[in-house]
Amino acid sequence: MNEMDDAPTPDEEVMVVEGGIFDQLLAKIKSQGFRNQVFWSLGSILLALVVAAVIMLMGGYNPGAAFMWLAVGAISQMDQVLWYASPLILAGLSVALAFRCGLFNIGAEGQLYIGAMATALVAYLYSFPILLHPLLSLTVGVLAGAGWAFVPGLLKAYRGAHEVVTTMMLSYAAILFTSWLVGPNGPFWDGSMVPQTPRFYDSALLPLLFGDYIHFGFIIALLAVFGVDYLINRTVLGYELRAVGHNIDAAEYAGIDSKKKVVTALAISGGLSGLAGSTEIIGTYDRFIANWSAGIGWDGITVAVLGNNNPWGVLAGGIFFGALKAGGNTMQTLANVPVEMVKVIQGLVVLFVAAPRIISWLMKHAQENKEEAVIRPVNTLPRFLAAFFGLASVFLGLGTARTVLLTATPTFWVMVAVVVLLLVAVTSVLVFITEYSRDPRGSTILLIIAVGWLEAAIAFFVGGGGIELTSIIMAFIAFAFWLSMQLLRRNVIKEGAEQ
Amino acid sequence: MNNRTLYRRIGVLAAVAIGIIALITLPERQQNIAGWLVSTTLQMATPLVLTGIGGMYSERGGVVNIGLEGMMLMGAFTGAAVTYYVRNPWWGILGAVAAGGLLAAVHGVVCVKYKGDHIVSGTGVILFGTGFSTLMLQIVWQRQGQGELIRDTIPDIVIEPIQDIPFLGPAFSVISPVVIFMFVLTIASWYILYRTPFGLRLRAAGEDPSTLDSAGASVEWTRFIGVVISGCLAGIGGAYLSIGFGSAFAKEMTSGRGFIALAAMIFGNWTPSGVLGAGLFFGFLDGLNYFIQIYFPILLPFANFIAMLPYLLVVVALGFIRRSIPPKGIAVPYEKERKG
Numbered sequence: 001m002n003e004m005d006d007a008p009t010p011d012e013e014v015m016v017v018e019g020g021i022f023d024q025l026l027a028k029i030k031s032q033g034f035r036n037q038v039f040w041s042l043g044s045i046l047l048a049l050v051v052a053a054v055i056m057l058m059g060g061y062n063p064g065a066a067f068m069w070l071a072v073g074a075i076s077q078m079d080q081v082l083w084y085a086s087p088l089i090l091a092g093l094s095v096a097l098a099f100r101c102g103l104f105n106i107g108a109e110g111q112l113y114i115g116a117m118a119t120a121l122v123a124y125l126y127s128f129p130i131l132l133h134p135l136l137s138l139t140v141g142v143l144a145g146a147g148w149a150f151v152p153g154l155l156k157a158y159r160g161a162h163e164v165v166t167t168m169m170l171s172y173a174a175i176l177f178t179s180w181l182v183g184p185n186g187p188f189w190d191g192s193m194v195p196q197t198p199r200f201y202d203s204a205l206l207p208l209l210f211g212d213y214i215h216f217g218f219i220i221a222l223l224a225v226f227g228v229d230y231l232i233n234r235t236v237l238g239y240e241l242r243a244v245g246h247n248i249d250a251a252e253y254a255g256i257d258s259k260k261k262v263v264t265a266l267a268i269s270g271g272l273s274g275l276a277g278s279t280e281i282i283g284t285y286d287r288f289i290a291n292w293s294a295g296i297g298w299d300g301i302t303v304a305v306l307g308n309n310n311p312w313g314v315l316a317g318g319i320f321f322g323a324l325k326a327g328g329n330t331m332q333t334l335a336n337v338p339v340e341m342v343k344v345i346q347g348l349v350v351l352f353v354a355a356p357r358i359i360s361w362l363m364k365h366a367q368e369n370k371e372e373a374v375i376r377p378v379n380t381l382p383r384f385l386a387a388f389f390g391l392a393s394v395f396l397g398l399g400t401a402r403t404v405l406l407t408a409t410p411t412f413w414v415m416v417a418v419v420v421l422l423l424v425a426v427t428s429v430l431v432f433i434t435e436y437s438r439d440p441r442g443s444t445i446l447l448i449i450a451v452g453w454l455e456a457a458i459a460f461f462v463g464g465g466g467i468e469l470t471s472i473i474m475a476f477i478a479f480a481f482w483l484s485m486q487l488l489r490r491n492v493i494k495e496g497a498e499q
Numbered sequence: 500m501n502n503r504t505l506y507r508r509i510g511v512l513a514a515v516a517i518g519i520i521a522l523i524t525l526p527e528r529q530q531n532i533a534g535w536l537v538s539t540t541l542q543m544a545t546p547l548v549l550t551g552i553g554g555m556y557s558e559r560g561g562v563v564n565i566g567l568e569g570m571m572l573m574g575a576f577t578g579a580a581v582t583y584y585v586r587n588p589w590w591g592i593l594g595a596v597a598a599g600g601l602l603a604a605v606h607g608v609v610c611v612k613y614k615g616d617h618i619v620s621g622t623g624v625i626l627f628g629t630g631f632s633t634l635m636l637q638i639v640w641q642r643q644g645q646g647e648l649i650r651d652t653i654p655d656i657v658i659e660p661i662q663d664i665p666f667l668g669p670a671f672s673v674i675s676p677v678v679i680f681m682f683v684l685t686i687a688s689w690y691i692l693y694r695t696p697f698g699l700r701l702r703a704a705g706e707d708p709s710t711l712d713s714a715g716a717s718v719e720w721t722r723f724i725g726v727v728i729s730g731c732l733a734g735i736g737g738a739y740l741s742i743g744f745g746s747a748f749a750k751e752m753t754s755g756r757g758f759i760a761l762a763a764m765i766f767g768n769w770t771p772s773g774v775l776g777a778g779l780f781f782g783f784l785d786g787l788n789y790f791i792q793i794y795f796p797i798l799l800p801f802a803n804f805i806a807m808l809p810y811l812l813v814v815v816a817l818g819f820i821r822r823s824i825p826p827k828g829i830a831v832p833y834e835k836e837r838k839g
Contacts, residue, residue, distance in 0.1 A: 055631070059638045104618050106565070152814075161817035162825070164565070164618060165765055169810035172755055176807045185800030302626065305619050338637045343630025347569075350623030351605065355615035405584060415585060426601070 037308055043359040044306075045320075048348035055344060056337065058398050065335040073330025074323035079211035082218050083284070085322030087112075087293075089221040090276035091300025092318050093228045094269045096309040100232055101265035102245035104164050107152070108273040109297025110171025111145040115274025116281040117178045118144030120197050120288035121188070123204035123281075133203040138220075138278045145274015146267045148174060153266030157259035163266065171297065179290035188288075195290035206283040217279030221318075224272065229311040231268075241265050273297060302350050321346065365437045372438065379488055383435050386446065386481045390431030393449060393474060397425030400470050404460065413463030417456045421471075424452035443485035450478035527665045534669030536783075536790055541674070542744050544782025545681045546571070546736040546753075550760035551767065551774040552688050553732030557603075559692065559769060560725030561705035561828045562610050565621035566602070567733045568757025569628020574599040574734030576632035579649055579741040579748035580639050588653045588742050595738035596731045602628060603730020607723040614832035625757075633750050645749040652742045653677060677739045681775075684732070688771040701725050705826030708833040718833045736760070762813040769825065781809045 028034055053063035074081055091108050098105035105111075119141035128136055152166035180186045183195040190198040206216040232238040243251040244261045252258050276296060281288060303321055307313025328342035352358060373380040401421040404414060427449055434442030453475035460468045522533060550567050557564035577598035582591030606624050609615040640646040655673045662672040692698040703711040704721040712718050740756070741748045759781055766780075767773025788805050791798045 055634075059634065106618070106622075155814070155818040159818045161814070164563075165762070166814050166817060168565075168758060169762060169813045172758065173807045173810045173814075176803045176810075180803035183803070298622070298626070301619075301622050305622070338634050340630045340634040340637070343626055344634060345630075347623045347625070347627025347630055350626060351609055351620060352623075354620035354623055355609040355613035357613040357615070358609075361613070415590060422597070 037310075037313070040356050040359060041306055041308070041313075041317075041353065043362075044349055044352035047352045047359070048345055051348050052341065052345045054395065054398075056341065057395070058402060061337045062335065066331050066337040066341065069331045069334045070324070070327035072327070073334075074327035077326050077330070079214045080326040081319065081322045083213035083215070083322070084325040085318045086214075086218040086221040086283075087276045087280045087296045088299050088303050088321050089315055089318035090217075090224055090272055090279065091296050092303030092307060092314040093224055093311060094272035094276065095300050095304035096307065096311065096314050097228055097232065097241075097272065098265055098269035099304060099309040100245050101241040101261060102248065103156070103262065103265055103269070105149065105167055105266060105269045105273070106164050106301065107149070107167025107169075107171035107174075107297070108269075108276075108300045109293065109295065110167070110174030111148045111270040111273035112277035112280075112293055112297050113171075113174045113178045114148040114277075115141035115145035115271075116277030116292070117181060117288060118274070119278035119281050120200065123200035124198050124287070127201050128203060130203045133201065134206055134216075134282055137204050137282055138275065141278030141281075142271040142274045145277065146271035149266045149270020149273070150263065153263035153270075156266070157262045167266075175291065178288070182288055182290050190287070197288040199287050200282060204282050205286060206279065215279075215283035217283040220275070220279050222315075224275065225311045225315045228272070232311065237261075237264070273300070276300070299346070302346050305350055305353050361437075368438070369436070379492070382481070382484050382488060383438065386442065386485065387432050387435035389477060389481055390428045390433075390435060393428035393431065393453075393478070394425050396470060396474060397421050397428060400456075400468070401425070404468070411463045413459045415463075417459035417463060417468075420452055420456040420459060424449055424456065427452065440489070443482055443489065446478050446482040446485060450475050450482060453478060522666055530665040531669050532790075532794065534666045534671075536786055537670040538673075539786035539789055540779060540783040541678050541681075542782075543785035544779045545675070545678050545743070546739050546756055547760045547763050547781055548681050548775055548778035549677075549684065549736035549739070550733045550757060551763040551778050552684060552771055553729035553736070554761055554764045555688070555729075555767075555769050555771065555774055556701065556725045556732070557729035558764065558829060559705045559826055560701045560722045561708060561826055561831070561833070562607065562722050562726050563617035563621060563830045564603075564606065564726065564729050565618060565761060566606055566624025566628065566757075567729070567760055568753055568755070569625040570599040570602050570730045570733035571737035571740070571753045571757045571760075572628045572632040572751070573602050574737030575741040575752055576635055576737075576748050577734070578738030579646060580635065582649050582651055582742050583639070583647065586651045588651055591742050592653070592735060592738050595734040597734070599730040599732070599734020599737065600727050601730070603726050603728075603733070604723075606730070607726035610832070611719050611722045611726070614834070617830045629751060632748075636748060636750060643750070646747050649742055649746050652746045653739075675739075675743055677735070677743050680735075685771045685775045692771065697721075697724075702826070704833075705828050708828050708831075712833070712835065722833075733757070733760075759809055762809060765825075766813055766816060784808050 049067070053067075056063040056066055091112060094108050094111070095105050119137040122137040122140045123133070127133070148170060149167065152161070152163050152170060155161040155166055156163045179195055181188050182197050183189060186195075188197045190196055208215050209218060230238075232242065240251070240256045240261050241264070243254065243256055244258045244265075248258050251261075277293065280293070280296070285292060299321055303314055303317040306317035306320065307315070324342045324345060328339040331337050331341070332339045369380065369384075398421075401418045404418055404421070427445060431442060431445050431449060433439075434445060453471045457468050457471035457475065460471065522530060525533070550571055553570075554564050554567050574595035578588075578591040578595035580591075581594035582588050585591070602624060606620055609620040609623075610617045636646055637643060653675060655675050656679070658672050658674070661667045690698075692702065700711060700716050700721045701724075703714070703716075704718050704725070708718045711721065736756075737753060740752055745752070760778070763777035763781055764774050766777035767775070784805060788802055791802065791805065
């Protein structure tokens, strides 16, 4: 399952289903591709949460309470969730659209700043009637964002400059440029202590939908999801973009001007990023403040990746990350876990999503383990226990290293013990992998770990730290596992010889 | 050696000679200022060059590594934290190498073993590195924004005899061992890359992995080692920020240096000497910023534009001056016996 490579996913086949919109939706949900997709995303989130729990345990936090308050915070503050989600959805759409054309618009952040800046200028320099003003500001913002992405598009199409590098560099340039514009030396400074523009006209601000947070930008984000979905799947341009993204040579051969499509795709993508910045600046803020966006463009990449570059997936991904952000604040106040944990979870989700084969590997071996358990139940149990021991050894290795570091006086030998413990923790991951996939090399690694634990205990003792019971016990358990594995292996060989 | 290279070398030599003559004729105060500028350039360039050369190992092996920023942050944090506990900066450097290498190993496993998308994985590495280092900052020092001051930073090497010489004194008399390591690393990397079997394998893994495979070497291991080296070097680069010329870990303290290092690597065309040159140039721009703040306050309003220069230069260079040609097999996962 390597969906990343097949940009047009199997949903094309589903599109031919006759009937109303609901029948089509139903058919789509029932399709194998869709189910794989959902399974893959949910699996990544789950794995990321597990690893995040390990990190929280190591940091001395309570992961149970943290996750509970995260969920409670997200569910009880739906308006905040959607408020956080709306720029993320727009930025995610921007990245996703470029992705469908085979381009990686990593500079969404910069396009967002430029779009917001242009919007801010229209919003505070000129005065217009109430409905016209926001519309005009947003249009200008979209155009500015598109223009900022147009340049790398041109460079990519006609000069072969890689868009990852150019958009990223332009993104930093945009952030510095806008902060100069609104700073003490720039033309649009309001004269206060903070680098910011004067306040916008009230007529330019987007109205709130309900509650204190969620503004009209969410409706715009929803419309953009419909729009991008329509553009990608129902129009000639969208077809051509996907064709270029899928195979540029084939597209050229079919008569598509791939260079123009590349430029168009990046420009539309930049426009969407610009829209994200614009809606946010006249929806949430009432003035342009230097460095206002705390990485919305970066989060947009995450959202697009999680939604597999499908507009509806982006919608779901955006709301998920919005929930993480809203819940993160609750988690910080009530479970005392810093809100940065949310960023860690995001990074982990992306890492796991990047490698769909990790989850297919887990599933494949789960299946094979199940089959093995039926044929040779005697062998399976110790194997599973050993795999479990590997995981436990990871936790204990890190935990012991932490306690040692915090309590003992850091002499040379104590440091050696800490290093050895960390190495043991890393090697223990290998134990899990090898035992879980029934690799015969697993037992050797068990022996290495036994020696490692013992060495850590000795180094700790020599370093004047006293007797470390955990290490010694773990060493003995690892040794016992190694012995039983050797015995089992001998039995298997004997069985094979008898047959 | 053809004529063109000859002319180029003569040009470079002439420029150096003119520079030296100009320097000698300057009054002593100006000479000292120039020396100070050189010293600042070296300091600013060190993290860029170390990280950039690291990135080169990864990309020469065929794995895109945009996660350098995250690895630098991990190195900066771990270096500071270990030094804080152990009170010895060398252990801190070791910790930084381990932390950067570990994060890079995750990137390597995702990209090489599980054939994930390199750029997506790199984004994950950046997010994780940023979030994790900030989180740990709060856990270790119970503070937000900036950790406690670290007294045992990497000691500078003081060269007494040249201390009072006008230009050389301010430029080289107090020099960090990491700066010296930067030059050593550049030469060593050139040797490793072009004169050892490993370097040949690494370059083959990036250019044409199937050839490497048919020669009997493991493409996966070669690439993986390249990625891990990149993380280790990025870790040192980050640690230099927190326990080298700085003396505390601050939230997101690399402030985009990982990306500038990436730019230096592309600017330097994926070669050690090129990365060194580009890194020194970007470091010079960085140093110039401080220089202006101190000596030419009139230009201060345009400090942002000087900070922008490296980014814009890369765009202009990529677009108009020359095409930079990355290794051919870059970002393409290698599958044994792939059809076609």
